[in-house]
Amino acid sequence: MSYIGNILGGIKxxxxxxxxxxxxxxxxxxxxxxxxxRQYPDEPAIVMDRFKxxxxxxHNDNNEHRCTGCQACEIACPNGxxxxxxxxxxxxxxxxKVKQIDKHIYHLGMCTMCNLCxxxxxxxxxxxxxxxxxxxxxxxKLTKVLNRPGSxxxxxxxx
Amino acid sequence: MEQVTLNTADLKSQEYFLNMGPQHPAxxxxxxxxxxxxGEVVKNIEPDLGYIHxxxxxxCEYEGYKQIIHLTDRMDYLSAHINNEAVALxxxxxxxxEVPERVKYIRTIMGELTRIASHLLWWGVMGMDVxxxxxxxxxxxxxxxxxxxxxxxxxARLTMSYSTPGGVMFDLHPNFHKRVKEFxxxxxxxxxxxxxxxxxxxxxxxxxKGVGKLSYEDAISHGTSxxxxxxxxxxxxxxxxxPYSALDKADFKEIIYNEGDNLARxxxxxxxxxxxxxxxxxxIDNIPDDGIQAKTKALIKLPKGEFLxxxxxxxxxxxxxxxSDGKKNPYRVKFRSPGxxxxxxxxxxxxxxxxxDVVAIMSTLDFVVPDIDR
Amino acid sequence: xSTMILTQTNYFADLIHYLSDGLGWGFGGQIxxxxxxxxxxxxxxxxxxxxxxxxxxRVAGFFQLRLGPNRVGPWGLLQTIADALKLLxxxxxxxxxxxxxxxHTAYFIVIIASLLALSAIPFSGGIVAFDINIGVFFIxxxxxxxxxxxxxxxxxxxxxxxxxxxxRSGLQMISYxxxxxxxxxxxxxxxxxxxxxxxxxxxxxxxxxxxxxxPALIAFVIFVIAGTAESNRTPFDLPEGEAELGAGYHxxxxxxxxxxxxxxxFINMFIISAVAVTLFFGGWLAPFGITDGLGAQWAxxxxxxxxxxxxxxxxxxxxxxTFPRLRIDxxxxxxxxYLLPIGLLNIVLMAILVYFKLVF
Numbered sequence: 001m002s003y004i005g006n007i008l009g010g011i012k013x014x015x016x017x018x019x020x021x022x023x024x025x026x027x028x029x030x031x032x033x034x035x036x037x038r039q040y041p042d043e044p045a046i047v048m049d050r051f052k053x054x055x056x057x058x059h060n061d062n063n064e065h066r067c068t069g070c071q072a073c074e075i076a077c078p079n080g081x082x083x084x085x086x087x088x089x090x091x092x093x094x095x096x097k098v099k100q101i102d103k104h105i106y107h108l109g110m111c112t113m114c115n116l117c118x119x120x121x122x123x124x125x126x127x128x129x130x131x132x133x134x135x136x137x138x139x140x141k142l143t144k145v146l147n148r149p150g151s152x153x154x155x156x157x158x159x
Numbered sequence: 160m161e162q163v164t165l166n167t168a169d170l171k172s173q174e175y176f177l178n179m180g181p182q183h184p185a186x187x188x189x190x191x192x193x194x195x196x197x198g199e200v201v202k203n204i205e206p207d208l209g210y211i212h213x214x215x216x217x218x219c220e221y222e223g224y225k226q227i228i229h230l231t232d233r234m235d236y237l238s239a240h241i242n243n244e245a246v247a248l249x250x251x252x253x254x255x256x257e258v259p260e261r262v263k264y265i266r267t268i269m270g271e272l273t274r275i276a277s278h279l280l281w282w283g284v285m286g287m288d289v290x291x292x293x294x295x296x297x298x299x300x301x302x303x304x305x306x307x308x309x310x311x312x313x314x315a316r317l318t319m320s321y322s323t324p325g326g327v328m329f330d331l332h333p334n335f336h337k338r339v340k341e342f343x344x345x346x347x348x349x350x351x352x353x354x355x356x357x358x359x360x361x362x363x364x365x366x367x368k369g370v371g372k373l374s375y376e377d378a379i380s381h382g383t384s385x386x387x388x389x390x391x392x393x394x395x396x397x398x399x400x401x402p403y404s405a406l407d408k409a410d411f412k413e414i415i416y417n418e419g420d421n422l423a424r425x426x427x428x429x430x431x432x433x434x435x436x437x438x439x440x441x442x443i444d445n446i447p448d449d450g451i452q453a454k455t456k457a458l459i460k461l462p463k464g465e466f467l468x469x470x471x472x473x474x475x476x477x478x479x480x481x482x483s484d485g486k487k488n489p490y491r492v493k494f495r496s497p498g499x500x501x502x503x504x505x506x507x508x509x510x511x512x513x514x515x516d517v518v519a520i521m522s523t524l525d526f527v528v529p530d531i532d533r
Numbered sequence: 534x535s536t537m538i539l540t541q542t543n544y545f546a547d548l549i550h551y552l553s554d555g556l557g558w559g560f561g562g563q564i565x566x567x568x569x570x571x572x573x574x575x576x577x578x579x580x581x582x583x584x585x586x587x588x589x590x591r592v593a594g595f596f597q598l599r600l601g602p603n604r605v606g607p608w609g610l611l612q613t614i615a616d617a618l619k620l621l622x623x624x625x626x627x628x629x630x631x632x633x634x635x636x637h638t639a640y641f642i643v644i645i646a647s648l649l650a651l652s653a654i655p656f657s658g659g660i661v662a663f664d665i666n667i668g669v670f671f672i673x674x675x676x677x678x679x680x681x682x683x684x685x686x687x688x689x690x691x692x693x694x695x696x697x698x699x700x701r702s703g704l705q706m707i708s709y710x711x712x713x714x715x716x717x718x719x720x721x722x723x724x725x726x727x728x729x730x731x732x733x734x735x736x737x738x739x740x741x742x743x744x745x746x747x748p749a750l751i752a753f754v755i756f757v758i759a760g761t762a763e764s765n766r767t768p769f770d771l772p773e774g775e776a777e778l779g780a781g782y783h784x785x786x787x788x789x790x791x792x793x794x795x796x797x798x799f800i801n802m803f804i805i806s807a808v809a810v811t812l813f814f815g816g817w818l819a820p821f822g823i824t825d826g827l828g829a830q831w832a833x834x835x836x837x838x839x840x841x842x843x844x845x846x847x848x849x850x851x852x853x854x855t856f857p858r859l860r861i862d863x864x865x866x867x868x869x870x871y872l873l874p875i876g877l878l879n880i881v882l883m884a885i886l887v888y889f890k891l892v893f
Contacts, residue, residue, distance in 0.1 A: 007871065010361035014856065020356040021293055021596050021855045028595045036300055037599045048307070050329065052314040078226035114229035114320045115328055128314070177693055199697070199861065290767055290858025296597035356855070362768055363857050514697075515771070515860045 047130045052113040055106055056129040057146040065147055067125040069101030073117035081111045101147065108134060109142035172197055177514075181210050187284065187521070188528025194517070201517055204509045206502060212532045219492040224250050224324060224459040227492065232318035234494065235530035237277040238472040241270045243322040248403055249468035249479045250324040253461045256454075260405075260447045262326045267405040268339070268442055269309075269321065271435040275346070276305040277473035278432050281525050285425070286357055288522045289366060294357055301346060308338050324459055326452030339443055343436055350432065358429070367421040371508045371520040374419055381507070382500035385475025386431065387524055390424035392417040397471035409438045424523040460487050474498055474525060494533060498526035544659045544831070545570050570662055574651060581803060582796040583613040589799070589850060596854040623788035628691045631785070635689030640786070640793035643682035647800040650675045654807045655729050657817045657834030668729035669717055672808060673710070676763060679801065680706045683772070683782050686794070690785035698781025701861055702772030705762055708868040709769075713759035715876035719752040719883045720745070720812045723892055733816035740815040745892050748883040753813050755876055760805040761852060762864070764798060768856040769864060806845035807838075814841050 027033035038045070047053075059065050069086040085103040090096075104126075118126055126146065136142065179192040189210035195203040215234060219227045231242040244266050251258060279298045286294025306316040311332045313319040321328055357363055373383070378391040388395045396413045398406050414430045416423035461483040469478045475497025482491040501524050509517050548569065552562035587602070587610060594601030602609035627636060650672045652662040665671060680703055687699015723745050724732045732741075742749050762769040772781045783794045810816060817834035819825060824833045859867065886892050 013359045013361045013364075016355050017357075017360050017855050018851060020352050022851065024598060025592075025596050025851075028598065034598050035595075035600060036303070039600075046307075048311045048314075048332075050312070050314040050332070051310055076225075078222050078229060112229050112318075112320075113315060114226075115314070116225060116229075119328070175693070286857070290770070291854075291856060292593075292767075293597050293854050296599065300598055357857070360857065362859055362863075365863055366857065366860055513860060513862070515858070 047132070049130070050128070051130045051132070052115065052128050053130045053132045054108055054128075054134060054144075055111065055117065055126050055146070057104060057126050057148075058124070059148060063148060064153065065125060066123045066153070067101050067104060067147060068123060068153060069099045070122065072120045072122060073126065076116045076120035078114065078116065079110055079112065081107045082117055083107075100153070104146040106144050106146050107142065108144055109139065174202060187526065190528045190531075192517075194514070196514075199513050201509055201512055201514060204506050204517070206506070208528075208532055210532065211529050213529075215533045216492050216494060220488055220490065223487050224461065224489065227489070228323060229318075229320045231494075232320055233529065234496070234533055235472060235474060235477070235498070235527050236317055237280060237527055238270075238273050238474065239318050240266075240273040240321055241470055241472045242477065243320060244270055244404065245468055245470040245472075245477055245479045247322040247324050248470070249466050249481050250459065250461065251453075252468055253464070253466040253481065253483065254324070254455070254459070256325060258326060258453050259449045259451065261449050262451055262453075263405040264442055264446045265327055265331060265451070266322060267409070268439055268446075269313075270404070271438050272305050272308060272339075274473045275432050275435050276302050278428050279305075281428060281473075281522075282353065282357075285522045288518055289363065291357060291360075291363075294353070297349075297353070297356075301349060304338075304342050304345070308335065308342065311335065311338070323452070325455040326450075330451050331446075336443065339439065343440055346432070346436060350429070354429070358425070364422070366515075366519055367425060367523075369420050370512065370516050371421045371523065372419050373504055373508050377504070377507060378419070381504045383475070383504050384497050384500065385471070385473070386424055386427040387475065387501050387504065389414060390416050390427045390523075391419035395476065397469050397476050401469065403468075403470060405442060406438075409441045411438050421519060421523045424525075428525070458487055460485065461489070469495075472497065474527065474530060475501060496530045496533060498528070498530040501526050502531055542659045543661060543664060545662055547659075574648060574662060578648060578651065578796075578800060582799055583617070585799040585803060585846070586613045586616070586795070588846070592847065592850050593854055596851075617792065620788055620792040625788045625790065626785070628785055631691045632689040635685040636785075637790075639682045639686035639689060640790050640797075641682075642685065643679055643797040644793055646675050646679040646682070647797050647804065650804045651800065653729060654804065655733055655811065655816055656838055657831045659831060660835070661730060664728070664730055666726070666728040666731070669721065669727050669732070669808070669812070672729075672804070673714055673717060676801075676804075677706075677710055679797075680710075682797075686786070687782040690782070692785055695782050695784055698772040698784070702765060702782055704861070705765075705769060705772065705864060708865060709759045709762035709872075712755055712868060712872040712876055713763060715873070715880060716752040716756035716759065717808075717812065719748055719876075719880050722880065722883050722887055723749070729811055729816075733811060733818060736815040736818060737822075740813065742813045745883065745886070748879050748886065749813065751875065751879045752883075753809070755872055755879070756809055756812075757848070758867075758872065760809065761849060762868075764801040764805055764849075766798075766802065766849060767853045768859050771858060771861055771864065802846060802849055803842065806842045806849065809845055810838065810841045816841075 024034050028035055057065050057067060069084060071084050071086070074082045074084050083105040084101060085105065086099050086101050088097045089100045091098045118128065134142070174195055174197045177194045177196050179194060181189040181191045183190075191207040191210065193205040193207060194201050195205075213233075215230050218230060222230075228243050228246055231246050232239040234242055247266075279302045283295040283298030283302075286292070286298075309319060310316050312329060312335055313321045314329070373387070373391045375392050378388045378393050383391075383393075384395050384397075392415060394413065394415065398411075399413050411434050414427050414434060416427055461481070463483060463485045466481045466483070467478060469476060471477075476495070477497055478493075478495030480493040480495065481489050482493075484490045505517075505520060505524060509520055512520070545566075549563055549566035552566045553559055554562075556562060558565070590612070591601035591609070602612040605612045605615050653665065653668045653671050655661045655664075663671075683702045683706070684699050687695045687697075687702070690696075720732070720741055721727060723741060724735055726732065726735075735741075736744075742753060745752070761767075765772055783791055786794060817838040819833060819837050824837075827833060
């Protein structure tokens with residue numbers, strides 16, 4: 001008799017399993033109750049504020065930034081994603097030669113989003129942006145220059 | 160089931176090689192298995208590793224101590240946070256600094272959330288491997304909730320790089336408490352349904368019960384750890400033997416099943432999810448408020464010596480062993496990966512089973528190949 | 534076209550009669566009539582295949598908490614046409630040393646078997662293409678021919694995975710033919726005739742599932758299990774178990790060859806559902822005779838038939854997305870140790886009940 005008991009017990013567990021999936025199917029058909037799809041291009045993607053999309057440099061309305069060219073981010077970066085091109089210029093007021101940033105090169109293709117450069121920056125010059133639409137067909141577009149052309153250091157930022 | 164043996168004295172059959180190649184839907188990553196088969200019965204398994212070796216340990220010798228954290232994310236990416244925590248704990252142990260209590264609580268809660276996420280993904284893929292294709296979607300729906308929690312606080316969903324030597328990178332988001340408190344009852348209500356859908360199913364029970372037996376002595380001699388060992392009766396939970404971070408402040412029990420077959424390992428992981436929920440529930444309301452980073456120098460140099468830290472990831476026992484000679488780069492970093500020893504057990508327990516059983520056994524061993532190959 | 538049991542008109546026979554005698558075209562008219570009927574069935578085959586594939590994907594989506602395809606065309610209805618166009622333009626690969634004859638005839642055989650079986654199913658009052666008086670037996674025999682195509686595909690692909698899949702599938706289909714045959718036989722005992730239209734006519738007062746109470750219910754359960762095994766669907770889809778073998782016996786086919794196997798699997802499912810509906814649920818008859826007095830009975834018959842078949846197909850899809858897969862030795866154990874003895878006892882039970890007139 002355990003033969004019949006096995007069969008009936010087996011069929012009962014099968015029907016219980018069908019009840020679970022059926023419990024998700026029928027409300028979904030009628031009122032779209034359990035559907036979790038977001039149809040992406042029509043509905044916007046939900047991105048949180050702190051999402052690490054890519055590194056950008058902060059600029060204010062007069063096209064000024066806060067990067068002094070101190071190379072702290074370049075030293076902190078584990079794999080050489082950041083390259084700073086700098087030169088020494090003569091500061092008119094104090095008469096001393098100081099570092100000035102020429103280009104802040106950021107290889108988006110190599111960045112692992114580890115946050116060490118932003119932590120190391122003494123003047124909060126670079127920060128995260130939530131932009132993740134970064135795929136391109138052309139690899140040279142993944143090498144970005146973070147300071148915009150024609151921008152200069154904001155007055156009063158010193159280290 | 161009784162093991163299938165062929166009486167090869169009567170039959171003239173020829174053994175042949177079947178290659179479950181690097182690209183296969185069932186091996187969890189790029190793993191090549193060379194199976195020697197006789198009909199449908201597997202006689203010998205030979206894994207061929209190295210398809211995803213990225214020399215992480217060698218790379219660690221060229222980077223400073225703060226910078227090796229982001230590499231450990233990518234080893235066992237399903238328990239990324241616990242890997243980060245392991246390296247951070249090793250460095251703090253060497254420098255002998257005391258982290259704030261808040262950091263310990265945050266690290267433990269994030270670690271347990273990561274463990275639940277890893278076990279959910281394991282359950283989804285396990286269903287898919289034995290043929291029930293809806294379990295994948297259900298597991299990922301729950302995993303999305305954990306991913307959202309991680310994204311809000313750490314900024315990334317999978318490879319978080321959240322722990323640093325001395326603390327954590329960001330403070331908790333204000334929504335963290337609310338989201339975790341919403342997640343706990345949801346998962347508690349959904350796991351019984353998952354048991355009804357998959358575990359109780361007669362077809363599933365017949366495929367899992369009695370298949371792939373790993374005895375107590377073999378589990379110890381192969382060096383298995385984690386749910387694989389606990390399914391065979393070995394007491395090997397690193398969180399109980401050497402508690403780290405805030406684990407000694409929470410009260411939880413170790414899950415042990417004694418049979419050692421597929422079903423035992425499966426049930427160990429399902430029950431571990433509920434235990435992790437208990438830990439989170441006990442810790443979430445009492446997070447103290449004393450800073451998120453201890454004072455360390457900008458450039459960390461460890462004293463000369465060798466330092467070992469062992470933690471319990473979702474796969475098993477991860478060991479971080481740092482050899483330092485006083486400079487700013489480590490001399491050698493060795494990661495003892497749990498998947499490597501667990502894969503060894505496959506070679507023994509896979510013999511004399513059918514191919515379908517080998518796939519099911521690999522699922523319950525739950526290894527992630529980047530963890531094995533590093 | 535052949536001796537009919539009923540006095541109902543058969544529309545296809547009328548067409549042939551009109552073309553040959555009405556228009557006076559004689560034998561040429563008959564041939565033209567046959568060609569037209571064949572074209573109608575092939576169109577139905579294509580449209581039904583397309584709709585079933587779309588339905589499967591949509592239903593799968595709702596089971597898995599997501600929407601199915603809903604972009605191509607209104608509600609995604611043109612999705613399968615897009616898939617078919619893609620498959621038409623794919624390169625026909627194959628392995629290097631495949632057996633050309635076996636490899637290329639495999640997908641033709643499965644199409645021919647499906648079309649032949651489709652021709653004997655009564656869709657509505659007079660719409661049967663091949664109304665012979667051994668209808669059920671014919672369909673069962675043709676399904677066995679479909680096994681050949683799987684074995685050809687598995688062997689001819691020169692690939693160990695395909696061979697494993699093909700051998701498993703051949704074994705499975707031959708075993709489950711027995712069980713489905715026994716379940717059909719149980720109903721035939723009650724009906725007394727093998728003709729499909731005859732079986733449907735006898736269910737005008739009550740469907741066979743209720744008439745035969747216990748043995749008919751057991752026969753239905755056995756037929757459903759054997760039917761899912763016949764069409765290689767989960768929980769019996771070990772031959773194409775994706776997690777183990779890639780795609781089993783049709784892994785080396787691409788483009789149109791794969792499309793034929795794929796379509797044939799869905800049409801097989803349709804045929805099995807149609808046979809189940811005809812034998813157990815009354816075919817194209819309206820439940821409780823609701824629409825019997827209205828005109829255009831052929832249209833009402835079609836409607837009821839397709840509703841019932843759709844519900845059966847939904848049941849098969851429900852099985853597919855819920856249950857895990859059986860291993861090959863468990864599959865064979867189920868057949869030879871459980872289904873076959875129960876099927877045989879069921880026949881004896883039904884014979885006793887019919888003899889003592891205990892059925893309704």
